[in-house]
Amino acid sequence: MTTSSGATSATTGRVLHWAACYDVLVWLVTYGRDRAFREQLLSFARLQPGERVLDVGCGTGSLAIVAKREVGTTGEVFGIDASPEMVKRSASKARRARVDVTFKNAVAEALPFDGAQFDVVLSTMMLHHLPRKARQQCVREIRRVLKSTGRVLVVDFVERQKKRGLFSHRHRHGHVDSREIVRLLDEAGLRSVRSGAVGFSSLQYVLATVSA
Numbered sequence: 001m002t003t004s005s006g007a008t009s010a011t012t013g014r015v016l017h018w019a020a021c022y023d024v025l026v027w028l029v030t031y032g033r034d035r036a037f038r039e040q041l042l043s044f045a046r047l048q049p050g051e052r053v054l055d056v057g058c059g060t061g062s063l064a065i066v067a068k069r070e071v072g073t074t075g076e077v078f079g080i081d082a083s084p085e086m087v088k089r090s091a092s093k094a095r096r097a098r099v100d101v102t103f104k105n106a107v108a109e110a111l112p113f114d115g116a117q118f119d120v121v122l123s124t125m126m127l128h129h130l131p132r133k134a135r136q137q138c139v140r141e142i143r144r145v146l147k148s149t150g151r152v153l154v155v156d157f158v159e160r161q162k163k164r165g166l167f168s169h170r171h172r173h174g175h176v177d178s179r180e181i182v183r184l185l186d187e188a189g190l191r192s193v194r195s196g197a198v199g200f201s202s203l204q205y206v207l208a209t210v211s212a
Contacts, residue, residue, distance in 0.1 A: 011082045011107040038066050045153040050074040051119040057126030061090025065099050080106040108138040113145045124155040128176045143188040151209045158204045178204045
């Protein structure tokens with residue numbers, strides 16, 4: 001497992017640095033179903049053994065660790081996050097889990113990888129942290145690092161919470177219109193092939209492939 005710190009460029013989006021309490025928050029807002037939640041997200045991506053996967057905005061690395069278990073010893077998983085604190089915690093969790101995942105401190109608008117490197121790119125609950133211009137650049141970067149046969153899974157909030165409750169109290173940092181996600185992907189050369197509700201809060205997913 002490799003950890004690289006020191007993002008080469010700054011992001012214009014919001015960066016979460018509270019790694020110490022992030023996993024607790026996820027556990028709370030999923031009502032203790034965080035493991036099932038991650039497994040459900042990855043089921044949309046349909047990971048296969050041997051695939052190379054990138055998690056953009058990996059947070060504390062939980063999804064990347066599960067992804068590595070799905071792609072197996074012949075596959076590779078990388079995670080990037082703009083927060084050094086998140087990357088440090090991700091690396092620590094992967095060591096404890098004895099899972100080989102590479103984490104890097106980097107921004108979504110400038111992915112530190114050569115082109116056509118990945119079979120799958122994951123972007124979960126990250127786009128809403130970016131202003132529109134940065135979202136466009138992020139999606140273009142995702143397209144750049146995807147193989148010609150690759151696919152991308154985007155999961156995000158599609159509307160603000162209007163009802164009371166724990167999640168509506170905690171979630172206050174915005175949303176992305178699902179139609180905008182599809183437009184962003186299309187503009188970058190990525191064709192939406194499947195979308196729908198995740199089943200948690202207002203989360204929606206879009207699965208897209210590289211356009212022919």
